[in-house]
Amino acid sequence: MEKSQRIAIAKEILELIDGGEPYYGAESWEGDIGRFIDQDRFDLEKQKLFLERPQLIALSADIPNPGDYYATDIAGKPILIVRNKDGQAQAFLNACRHRGVKLAEDCGNGKGFTCPYHGWTFDNDGKLISVPSRSAFDMAQLADRDLIKLPTQEAVGVIVIHPQPGAALDLDAFLGPMKGVLEDMDLNGYELITAHRRVAQINWKHAVDGGMEAYHVPFLHPETFRTDGGGFLPHKQFGDHHAFITSGPGIRELKNLPEDQWPHSCHWGSVNAIFPNTVIGGSEMQPVLFFQRTEPMDKPGVCNYNYRLYARKSDTPEQRAARPDAIKLFMTVAFEEDLPTQVSQQIQMEAGAVKSVLFGKREACLTGMHKGYDEAIGHDVEAALRSNSRAMGV
Amino acid sequence: MEKSQRIAIAKEILELIDGGQPYYGDESWEGDVGRFIDQERFELEKQKLFLERPQLIALSADLPSPGDYFATDIAGKPILIVRGKDGTVQAFLNACRHRGVKLAEEGCGHGKGFACPYHGWTFNNEGELISVPSRSAFDVEQLANRDLIRLPTHEEIGVIAVHPQPDATLDFDEFLGPMKGVLEDIHLEEFELMATRREVARINWKHAVDGGMEAYHVPFLHPTTFGTDGGGFLPHKQFGDHHAFINSAPEILELKDKPESEWPHSCHWWSVNAIFPNTVIGGGGPRRGGVLFFQRTEPMNEAGTCNYNFRLYCRGTAASEEEKASREASVNLFLKVAFEEDLPVQVSSQIMMEAGAVRSVLFGKREACLTGMHKGYDEAIGHDAKAALLSNSKAMGV
Numbered sequence: 001m002e003k004s005q006r007i008a009i010a011k012e013i014l015e016l017i018d019g020g021e022p023y024y025g026a027e028s029w030e031g032d033i034g035r036f037i038d039q040d041r042f043d044l045e046k047q048k049l050f051l052e053r054p055q056l057i058a059l060s061a062d063i064p065n066p067g068d069y070y071a072t073d074i075a076g077k078p079i080l081i082v083r084n085k086d087g088q089a090q091a092f093l094n095a096c097r098h099r100g101v102k103l104a105e106d107c108g109n110g111k112g113f114t115c116p117y118h119g120w121t122f123d124n125d126g127k128l129i130s131v132p133s134r135s136a137f138d139m140a141q142l143a144d145r146d147l148i149k150l151p152t153q154e155a156v157g158v159i160v161i162h163p164q165p166g167a168a169l170d171l172d173a174f175l176g177p178m179k180g181v182l183e184d185m186d187l188n189g190y191e192l193i194t195a196h197r198r199v200a201q202i203n204w205k206h207a208v209d210g211g212m213e214a215y216h217v218p219f220l221h222p223e224t225f226r227t228d229g230g231g232f233l234p235h236k237q238f239g240d241h242h243a244f245i246t247s248g249p250g251i252r253e254l255k256n257l258p259e260d261q262w263p264h265s266c267h268w269g270s271v272n273a274i275f276p277n278t279v280i281g282g283s284e285m286q287p288v289l290f291f292q293r294t295e296p297m298d299k300p301g302v303c304n305y306n307y308r309l310y311a312r313k314s315d316t317p318e319q320r321a322a323r324p325d326a327i328k329l330f331m332t333v334a335f336e337e338d339l340p341t342q343v344s345q346q347i348q349m350e351a352g353a354v355k356s357v358l359f360g361k362r363e364a365c366l367t368g369m370h371k372g373y374d375e376a377i378g379h380d381v382e383a384a385l386r387s388n389s390r391a392m393g394v
Numbered sequence: 395m396e397k398s399q400r401i402a403i404a405k406e407i408l409e410l411i412d413g414g415q416p417y418y419g420d421e422s423w424e425g426d427v428g429r430f431i432d433q434e435r436f437e438l439e440k441q442k443l444f445l446e447r448p449q450l451i452a453l454s455a456d457l458p459s460p461g462d463y464f465a466t467d468i469a470g471k472p473i474l475i476v477r478g479k480d481g482t483v484q485a486f487l488n489a490c491r492h493r494g495v496k497l498a499e500e501g502c503g504h505g506k507g508f509a510c511p512y513h514g515w516t517f518n519n520e521g522e523l524i525s526v527p528s529r530s531a532f533d534v535e536q537l538a539n540r541d542l543i544r545l546p547t548h549e550e551i552g553v554i555a556v557h558p559q560p561d562a563t564l565d566f567d568e569f570l571g572p573m574k575g576v577l578e579d580i581h582l583e584e585f586e587l588m589a590t591r592r593e594v595a596r597i598n599w600k601h602a603v604d605g606g607m608e609a610y611h612v613p614f615l616h617p618t619t620f621g622t623d624g625g626g627f628l629p630h631k632q633f634g635d636h637h638a639f640i641n642s643a644p645e646i647l648e649l650k651d652k653p654e655s656e657w658p659h660s661c662h663w664w665s666v667n668a669i670f671p672n673t674v675i676g677g678g679g680p681r682r683g684g685v686l687f688f689q690r691t692e693p694m695n696e697a698g699t700c701n702y703n704f705r706l707y708c709r710g711t712a713a714s715e716e717e718k719a720s721r722e723a724s725v726n727l728f729l730k731v732a733f734e735e736d737l738p739v740q741v742s743s744q745i746m747m748e749a750g751a752v753r754s755v756l757f758g759k760r761e762a763c764l765t766g767m768h769k770g771y772d773e774a775i776g777h778d779a780k781a782a783l784l785s786n787s788k789a790m791g792v
Contacts, residue, residue: 051750077749093751099604100427100743100752117739119614133610136758137422148753148790165790 001180003264010254010266012234013247023234025364031357032384033349035370036203041379042300048377049276050075050296051163054151054174056278057081058159059291061190061310063089067111067124071104073304074163075296079150080104080113081159084124089154091161092126092147103147107195122147155179157187158280176239181272184265185282190289190310194327196335200305204277204294205373206342207305211271211279211292212244212365220341224333235364236270240372242365243270248285273369276376287311287319287326292334301346307334355392356385395575397661401654404661406629407642408650417629419762425755426782427747429768430598435777436697442775443671444469444693445558448546448569450673451475452554453688455585455707457483461505461519465498467701468558469693473545474498474508475554476519483549485556486521486542497542500592517542550574552582553675571634576667579660580678585686585707589725591733595702599672599691600771601740602702606666606674606689607639607763615739619731630762631665635770637763638665643680668767671774683717683724684709689732698744704732753790754783 016023034041055074058081062070069082071094080094080103094103096115103113103122112123114130121130126147131137151162151169156179162169172179200207210216214233217225233244251267269283282289288309295304309330311323348354359366374381410417428435449468452475456464463476465488474488474497488497490510497508497517507518509525516525521542526532546557546564551574557564567574595602605611609628612620628639646662666676678686685706692701706725712718746752757764772779 073749078746078751093746095746095751097753097756098758099755100746101739102742102746115614117615117743118611132614133416133758133760136418136610136760137756141422141424141756145756148751 001177001184003262003266005180006184006264006266006268007259007262009234009236009245010247010251010262010268013245013251013268014255016234017252022362023364024361025235025367026361027364027367028361029359029367029370030381030385031359031370032381032388033354033356034384034388035373035379036205036346037300037349039300041377042203042296044377045276045373046075046296049373051077052167053276053376054160054162054169054171056158056175056274056280057091057161057293059187059190059192059280059308059310060089060154060157060159061187061192062107062159062308064191065109067109068107069104069110069113069124070107071102072293072306073295074161076298076304077163078102079161079163080147081152081161082124082126089152089159090126091150091152091159093150093165095148096120097122097128097145097147098131106197107192156183157185157190158182174240175274176241178238178241178243178272178274181238181243181270182280185269185280185289187280187289189312189314190282191313192308193288193311193323194309194331196305196307196331198305198335199297200294200303200339200343201301202294202303202305202339202342202346203300204296204303205370206345207292207294207303207338208273208277208279208369209359209363209366210338210342211281212242212273212369213359213363214244215360215362216341220337221333224329224337235368237368238272240275241273242368243272244365245270246283246285248283273365275369275372282310287315287322288330290330290334301350305339307331352392355389395572395579397657397659399575400579400659400661400663401657403629403631403640404642404646404649404657404663407640407646407663410629411647416760417762418759419630419765420759421762421765422759423757423765423768424779424783425757425768426779426786427752427754428782428786429771429777430600430744431697431747433697435775436598436693438775439671439771440469440693443771445471446562447671447774448555448557448562448564448566450553450570450669450675451485451556451690453582453585453587453675453705453707454483454549454552454554455582455587456502456554456705458586459504462502463498463504463508463519464502465496465500466690466703467500467692468556470695470701471558472496473556473558474542475547475556476521478519483547483554484521485545485547485554487545487560489543490515490517491523491540491542492526501590502587551578552580552585553577570669571636573633573636573638573667573669576633576638576665577675580664580675580686581709582675582678582686584709585678586710587705588685588708588721589706589729591702591704591729593702593733594694595691595700595737595741596698597691597700597702597737597740597744598697599693599700600768601744602689602691602700602736603668603672603674603767604757604761604764605736605740606676607637607668607767608757608761609639610758610760611739615735616731619727619735630766632766633667635670636668637766638667639763640665641679641681645680668763670767670770677728678707678709682727683721685721685724685728687728687732698748702737704729750790753787 078094153171247268271281279292472488548566642663664679674689
């Protein structure tokens with residue numbers, strides 16, 4: 001993004017530090033809990049938020065080299081992303097064109113994909129290149145049996161896909177001003193250091209919510225992320241997306257320098273929620289960068305939790321030696337601290353023990369994201385709150 | 395079947411072997427995926443393919459002796475098959491006539507009758523209500539008509555066919571048609587049950603029929619279990635509503651040097667048979683210890699789930715410890731192939747389809763039995779595959 005924009009945000013942070021108060025958003029917002037447990041809403045979300053929109057599904061670092069592939073999913077729809085020999089990333093539906101069997105799991109590198117069922121083989125451009133007993137099929141039927149290609153664009157170290165084969169995809173329009181934020185993170189300077197995937201007993205939104213506010217940090221992460229620096233985090237909207245801003249102690253020194261000597265980063269970074277469910281967090285202060293996507297599966301209370309960690313390719317040997325400790329820290333925070341409270345929320349809600357949720361002024365990104373969800377599916381939160389209150393008799 | 399028919403098929407096999415090519419059917423067929431995932435179609439199938447038609451539900455070997463029973467289901471409808479003391483097999487709805495509780499749990503057993511766990515009402519093996527605790531608490535005429543509800547049943551050539559509607563007529567010969575002769579030649583009445591497995595599988599019931607009825611996949615999916623040998627020369631044959639794919643032993647090559655009158659009745663071929671809609675009976679030939687399998691995948695409540703019944707049999711009792719060990723090894727091999735190799739790809743296919751990742755399926759000329767069975771399904775429920783393909787392509791945007 002323009003340096004002037006970074007300077008403006010740095011000045012906001014410095015003002016907050018001077019004032020001694022964390023950032024407060026404009027609104028404390030009450031949300032109905034149907035958003036986490038209602039099956040009809042959930043099915044509508046899968047369609048409107050996921051299957052009918054572009055998704056930031058991966059980082060370029062997931063498939064850095066020609067022949068690399070990454071098999072994942074968007075709301076249960078199996079996606080195969082492949083970097084071909086020209087270095088171009090393409091995405092396909094991850095299903096053989098003969099009888100539909102899944103072609104690849106997780107990450108790997110190869111010349112193509114052979115179906116385990118009848119040996120049909122596709123190259124890294126998705127072309128059907130080998131069919132055992134080819135003459136058992138009509139030529140015309142095979143002419144149109146390349147892998148089904150999905151609209152794909154790669155820029156600023158991210159890969160964006162539209163899960164509908166015939167849809168139009170405009171990465172710039174999708175990311176809007178968030179593109180500049182991501183660009184400044186230099187995502188192409190990172191390499192994948194660990195990938196984790198599990199089925200979690202939470203609605204997918206709980207994990208986005210958990211990643212996008214620091215109000216909970218002193219209470220839930222006192223030993224891990226601790227309380228220092230957690231206090232001054234302006235929330236910023238960038239198009240359909242939201243960021244909360246983290247800064248290092250170095251930012252205080254900027255006050256004594258003329259602005260033209262401030263570094264481009266201005267010593268702040270951000271955790272970014274890319275609509276609807278991608279969370280990317282990292283900054284010059286952090287040794288690792290995380291990428292998180294919680295994919296809805298079949299029920300509102302279950303998701304496929306993808307959590308991937310990256311480190312800078314430029315790391316020194318000492319920094320590389322410290323990576324295992326950093327991985328352990330991030331994994332502990334995500335899966336031993338954050339996830340259990342999210343699971344607790346989900347269970348309480350499903351048990352009928354929760355009337356509504358509140359997102360206070362220190363949880364402004366959550367309010368922003370949830371308003372975006374509600375708008376995209378045409379949900380009236382006020383009406384839902386009233387009807388749930390009646391249903392609970394409170 | 396007539397020996398002349400067996401000879402004719404043997405000659406077809408020999409021609410294929412001479413030609414060095416596997417059998418190719420007439421048509422490479424494209425099918426819509428709704429047949430595996432559409433809930434409305436699924437409900438219609440349960441009615442039209444299962445509940446309104448006779449079903450080959452068991453082998454005689456599942457209940458060989460008087461007093462034996464086998465509790466199973468047809469598309470979720472609980473069926474109790476019992477061999478009465480005169481050796482006659484009868485099938486009943488497996489529900490007590492008092493309050494409807496299931497009388498016998500799924501599986502096989504032996505006894506003099508069935509006592510309901512709830513209030514102790516007891517029925518004999520002929521389905522007659524023979525004991526009602528505190529009988530005088532009921533009006534006599536109410537109890538007069540409370541025998542188990544009997545289903546039309548016919549046993550012959552080692553198989554048991556049942557019609558799931560109590561008042562339907564069951565014409566065994568008409569149901570099996572020319573498939574009867576094929577089954578007769580297996581001598582199913584000589585087999586004994588070796589192993590049974592039943593589990594809820596995350597597939598539409600048809601995937602397991604499809605998986606059992608073509609060998610195109612064998613060298614890719616079963617390279618170390620079934621191996622690649624003999625997978626090449628398998629004519630597909632239609633027998634009425636049913637389909638078979640034909641296996642042959644290497645000995646078939648020796649027939650060429652003999653006059654036909656000296657060919658054995660088997661002509662050294664045997665078959666895997668799909669009995670409409672979902673019964674697959676295969677094996678029992680000279681290979682793999684003579685193990686025979688019986689498979690039925692019963693539809694349950696959702697298109698993507700079935701009750702997978704897989705049962706294994708051998709001819710007579712093993713003559714030696716060695717033969718016994720070889721049979722057990724073959725049984726384990728079949729279980730491994732079915733549940734560790736075939737089922738996972740079928741589950742994968744099902745999940746991909748439900749996820750909207752599959753536009754259509756192709757059944758090539760080496761999958762001719764599948765085309766035959768699926769055309770039969772479509773005809774029975776009045777489904778237009780071509781129209782469904784068009785509409786799904788539009789929905790997927792491709």
